[in-house]
Structures are given as C-alpha cells and as structure tokens.
Amino acid sequence: MINDFEFFKNAPRLDLHGEDSISAKILTEGFLLEQYKLGKKIIYIVHGKGTGILRKTVHDLLKKMKYIKSYKLDVFNSGITIVELDNSRDK
Numbered sequence: 001m002i003n004d005f006e007f008f009k010n011a012p013r014l015d016l017h018g019e020d021s022i023s024a025k026i027l028t029e030g031f032l033l034e035q036y037k038l039g040k041k042i043i044y045i046v047h048g049k050g051t052g053i054l055r056k057t058v059h060d061l062l063k064k065m066k067y068i069k070s071y072k073l074d075v076f077n078s079g080i081t082i083v084e085l086d087n088s089r090d091k
Contacts, residue, residue, distance in 0.1 A: 013044035021057040028058055036067050036085050049079040 014031040016024045028045060035043050047054035055073075058081055062071045069086035 011042045011044055012040055013046055015046040016054050016058070017046065017048050019054065021053055024054050024057050025061055028061055032065060032068075032083070032085075036087065039087055041085055041087065043083045043085065044074075045081045045083060047079060047081060055079075055081065 012031075012035055014028060016027065019027065024047070031045075032043070045058050047058050049055075059071070062068050062081070062083065067086050069084040071081055071083045074080040074082055
C-alpha cells in the first residue's frame with residue numbers, strides 16, 4: 001500500500017496539463033507500460049485539479065489495468081495521482 005509519509009523524490013512523473021481526455025488516455029497507457037517494464041514501483045501522474053475530467057480519465061484507466069497495485073490522490077495536492085505498480089506479477 002502507498003504510505004502517505006513516504007516521499008519518492010525521483011519517482012517518474014507524467015504531466016497531462018493541457019491534454020484532452022483522449023490524448024491523456026493514450027499518453028498514460030504508454031507511460032504506465034513503459035514504467036512497468038522498467039521495474040518502477042511508484043509513479044506520479046499530474047492531471048491537475050480543473051474540472052476533474054483528466055483525473056476521471058486517468059482513474060478509470062487505472063481501475064482496468066492488471067499491473068496497478070494501488071493508486072490514490074496525493075494528500076498534499078489533489079491534482080496528482082500516486083500510482084503503485086505491481087511488479088511481482090513477473091516473478
């Protein structure tokens with residue numbers, strides 16, 4: 001589970017500011033797959049606060065992906081989703 005008090009300074013991040021929902025979905029899928037293949041454990045997806053369309057798009061996608069262990073909004077910034085990848089599936 002993602003610990004609220006752990007900080008992952010060097011965690012990869014994807015910034016979706018300015019993207020529409022279709023582009024955001026494509027970019028997020030590619031980014032997640034790439035980070036999964038690289039063996040990353042924690043990543044950040046920056047979708048912004050705005051109207052919540054990008055957040056919903058990202059969260060709907062995360063719900064469907066098999067190698068996502070957990071995800072949640074950052075407690076300090078609700079415009080960021082912290083994702084924990086499940087790399088144990090390969091082992």
